[in-house]
Amino acid sequence: MTDPIHRGRSTTAAIDATTTVDATTATAATIEAYGLTKSYGKSAVRVLDGIDLRVGPGSVFSLLGPNGAGKTTTVRILATLTEADSGTARVAGYDVVADRSAVRRSISLTGQFAAVDETQTGEENLRMMARLTGANRADARRRAAELLERFDLTAAARRPAGTYSGGMRRRLDLAAGLVGSPEPRVLFLDEPTTGLDPRSRQQLWEVVRELAERGATVLLTTQYLEEADHLADRIALIDKGRIAAEGTAADLKSRVGGHRLDLALTSREAYLRLAGRAVHHSPETLTLGIPTDGSAAHVRALLDETDPTGRDIDRFSLHSATLDDVFLALTSSEAPAHV
Ligand SMILES: Nc1ncnc2c1ncn2[C@@H]1O[C@H](COP(=O)(O)OP(=O)(O)OP(=O)(O)O)[C@@H](O)[C@H]1O
Ligand SMILES: [Mg+2]
Known part of the structure; x- marks a missing residue:
C-alpha cells in the first residue's frame, strides 16, 4: 500500500515532538502497547491476541517471530496504518488513535510498505522525497547525496531504481524513510x-x-535470530499473536539453561x-x-540420568545456547517444557 507517512514529516515537527515528550514524560517508554488485539474478517482467528510492549527511549527492540506471527500487524498499528480491535498504544508519548498525526510526525517507517518510483533514479527519488518534506532545492540535493553516500549507493545514484538489486533497493x-527526518x-x-x-546486512x-x-528508538521485526541477537537491546x-517471551538475548538464552548438551543416540x-x-x-x-x-x-x-545403562548415548557435545534454541523451545507447539 502506498503510504504518505515516511514522506510527510519535517525535521521541525520531529524536533517539536521530541521536546514535548522529554518535557512531560521524561521517564516514559517511547513505545508502549497494552492488550492489542486484532482479527481480520468475521469469523477469523485472532491475528493479535493481547500484545503488551514497552520500549525505552534510545533502545533497539526486536519483534522476532515466524511468518504470520503478527509482526507486521503490530508495526502497522503502532505506525497508525491500521487500528487495533482493542487495547491501547502510545508512540513518542502520543496515542496512536487519538493523536495519529502527532505520531506520524515522530516516526519513520521503512519496510514492506516503502514505495520508491522505479522509473526515477535513486538520487531523483531521494531528492523528490526531500522536497516533499519541505526542503529547498539545495537542501534536498545535499540530503540525497548524504544518504546515497551513507547507504553506499553513490555509484548507482544515476540509475533508475527499477534496475537496482534487492539489496540496493x-x-x-x-x-527514503530517513530523508524527511534524518534523525x-x-x-x-x-x-x-x-x-x-x-x-x-552488516x-x-x-x-x-x-x-x-x-x-532514536528503533523497533525492528525480523525472522533472523542472529539479527535480533546482534542488534537488539531487548x-x-x-508467536501466533502473543508474546511468548521477552528480555535481553542473554535473559532469553538463560531460559534454556545457557548451554545445550547435544546427545547422539545409538537407537x-x-x-x-x-x-x-x-x-x-x-x-x-x-x-x-x-x-x-x-557445569560439569x-x-x-x-548423562547419568538420560543413559543409566550407558548404552544409549554414542557421543555428546556442549554448545552455548542460541536464540534458535530459545525460539524453538518457546514457540513450537511440539516442543515441550524443559528443565
Ligand atoms: N489485511 C489482512 N486481511 C486478512 N488477514 C491478514 C491481513 N493482514 C494480515 N493478515 C493475517 O494476519 C496474520 C499475521 O500477519 P502479519 O503480516 O502480521 O505477520 P508477520 O509476523 O508480519 O509475518 P511475515 O513474517 O510473513 O511478514 C497472518 O496470518 C496474515 O495472513
Ligand atoms: Mg511481516
Whole structure:
C-alpha cells in the first residue's frame, strides 16, 4: 500500500515532538502497547491476541517471530496504518488513535510498505522525497547525496531504481524513510534485512546502531535470530499473536539453561524416549539437544540420568545456547517444557 507517512514529516515537527515528550514524560517508554488485539474478517482467528510492549527511549527492540506471527500487524498499528480491535498504544508519548498525526510526525517507517518510483533514479527519488518534506532545492540535493553516500549507493545514484538489486533497493527504501527526518525519534523497520547479502546486512546494522546511539528508538521485526541477537537491546518472541517471551538475548538464552548438551543416540528407541526433554531435534542423526547450565556437575548428572545403562548415548557435545534454541523451545507447539 502506498503510504504518505515516511514522506510527510519535517525535521521541525520531529524536533517539536521530541521536546514535548522529554518535557512531560521524561521517564516514559517511547513505545508502549497494552492488550492489542486484532482479527481480520468475521469469523477469523485472532491475528493479535493481547500484545503488551514497552520500549525505552534510545533502545533497539526486536519483534522476532515466524511468518504470520503478527509482526507486521503490530508495526502497522503502532505506525497508525491500521487500528487495533482493542487495547491501547502510545508512540513518542502520543496515542496512536487519538493523536495519529502527532505520531506520524515522530516516526519513520521503512519496510514492506516503502514505495520508491522505479522509473526515477535513486538520487531523483531521494531528492523528490526531500522536497516533499519541505526542503529547498539545495537542501534536498545535499540530503540525497548524504544518504546515497551513507547507504553506499553513490555509484548507482544515476540509475533508475527499477534496475537496482534487492539489496540496493532495500537500502534505498531505508534512505527514503530517513530523508524527511534524518534523525527520527522513533524508527519502525519491518524486516529491514530480508533478502540482503551478509555485507549489506552488516551495513544496515551499522546504520541502525548509529541511529540508536544518536537517540532514536528503533523497533525492528525480523525472522533472523542472529539479527535480533546482534542488534537488539531487548527481544520479544512473538508467536501466533502473543508474546511468548521477552528480555535481553542473554535473559532469553538463560531460559534454556545457557548451554545445550547435544546427545547422539545409538537407537531410535532411545531417541524417542528422550525427545520430549529436548529443545533441539535432529532425527536424521538421532541427535537431541538438552538444556543445561554447562557445569560439569550438571552435564555428568544429565548423562547419568538420560543413559543409566550407558548404552544409549554414542557421543555428546556442549554448545552455548542460541536464540534458535530459545525460539524453538518457546514457540513450537511440539516442543515441550524443559528443565
Ligand atoms: N489485511 C489482512 N486481511 C486478512 N488477514 C491478514 C491481513 N493482514 C494480515 N493478515 C493475517 O494476519 C496474520 C499475521 O500477519 P502479519 O503480516 O502480521 O505477520 P508477520 O509476523 O508480519 O509475518 P511475515 O513474517 O510473513 O511478514 C497472518 O496470518 C496474515 O495472513
Ligand atoms: Mg511481516
